[in-house]
Amino acid sequence: MAKPKSAISPTRSENFPEWYQQVIRAADLAENSETRGCMVIKPWGFAIWEAIQRDLDFRFKATGHENAYFPLLIPLAYLEKEAEHAEGFATECAVVTHHRLEAVKDENGKTRLIPAGKLNEPYVIRPTSETIIGAAFSRWVGSYRDLPLLINQWANVMRWEMRPRLFLRTSEFLWQEGHTAHETKEEALEETHMIHQLYSDAIRDLLAIPVIMGEKTEAERFPGAQSTLTVEAMVQDKKAIQAGTSHYLGQNFAKAQNITFVDRDNTEQHVHTTSWGVSTRLVGTLIMAHSDDDGLVLPPRVAPQQIVIIPVTPKEETREAVIDSCEALATRLREQTYGREPVRVHVDTRDLGGGIKKWDWVKKGVPIRIEIGPRDLEERKVCLQRRDQPAQEKTFMEKNDFLRDAVEILDSIHQSLLEKARDFRSSNLTECTDLASFEKHWDDSNENPGWLITPWSGSREEEEEISKRLKITVRCLPMDKQDEPEVPCFLTGTPTKSRAIWGRSY
């Protein structure tokens, strides 16, 4: 037999980046727009982001945070206040310099709009909001009684990316940014760790992606931060994606922006701030983590539709009965809940061939497909197909059993995706203790090198040298591997208890 035809071409092994684009197109998630580097997020893609939003928003509020909203435009002078931060973002800022257009006829009589009304002080379109939120904090905080201040904002930000990719790196993207201010360093650090854990839990429970929790090295830190915590995910080409970050900013921004309070001993102090965020990049991560050569595979918790019921209506005389039965089943299923929300069920009554509909939903990644035809109606059965299994795979089960087990099946799909991702990562994360095999691992003959974990005590300069040379980065210093048995660093030979994870990244 010829090799089975896949719905997506090229396949992952043929051309991973192209496969990624095709999955997005086939699932109708998003498209490139006319605006450089920006994307149009289509309903199916946006619904995934909305599901992520709802869950995270719930978690933020449950841990005492409140939502607020700050301006899109930041006075240039604000961004200049924290030196390291200013330098870090300088090259990727879009700048607003005018506030008016003048309509002018050109030589062909066509109306042209010419920027006019030059601003004395330009605005920067926010690449992140530390500075403008800091300015608000300095007004809002006066006493230790005002602390902690726990704010989150859902917003868009803009970073003028040179090489955009749908969802993974777009010039404009959607995210949430948490900004908090605290009395003490300990409290602020506790906040960053709490959020770090929250992200790790949410990504595991929602997206079925296991992440490694760790700290960034100095070279990889957020500009202006004292420490940056990261959650790192591995996707199917074995590259790393930073899926979320949580920063301890120390008093850097407080000092730059005068965020002070009078403490319990009546002395003026600077607050300790944090910031943390996840973005629409999570959608890209999810696509690359689970999808296969037949298209998108969605973890049930974020699937815009979790169960799609396809009526099979070969004969006109049984058509109505079949559709009624499908609708009735959908209603019963919607009465159930999965992960704090009613089960999302869609009945596909479009007047199209069964095969077309089936493959449509395969490519869109719907976790459960149910088909009901006249025969099943008589036998009170349903035909069950799971997206975590091959597209041809079918199971017939009693309708009542399915009604009883549907939520459980959704959860088992979630679990199987998570386990598969976990197995993939563990078989591509190898220990390495010597420089020779480290260098060999990254040489050109190894097209998709996995991650390496090494004993590490190198300096920033040593890290930057080897990173540049081998086109890799330290993904993180994994939190649970910083007190290991003392062995020589693979690079410097200095005995160390610390371990570092290395990889290629998006």
Add this chain to the structure above:
RNA sequence: CGGGGAGUAGCUCAGCUUGGUAGAGCGCUGCGUUUGGGACGCAGAUGUCGCAGGUUCGAAUCCUGUCUCCCCGACCA
């Protein structure tokens, strides 16, 4: 931002070297036959040939500029 490739129907692309004003397959619409399956037949619709200039009697085709996308690199919270 550097190197390479590409922009022609919704999608994938042919046509461009040798200028004469547009095609295929898939998709789409309608009708019919099918139908536990991404089927078939017939009929039909759809393009300022990325945009702006220039050369020419005439430009998808030649020239200049510009924008966008893709790949590789540099950069990247």
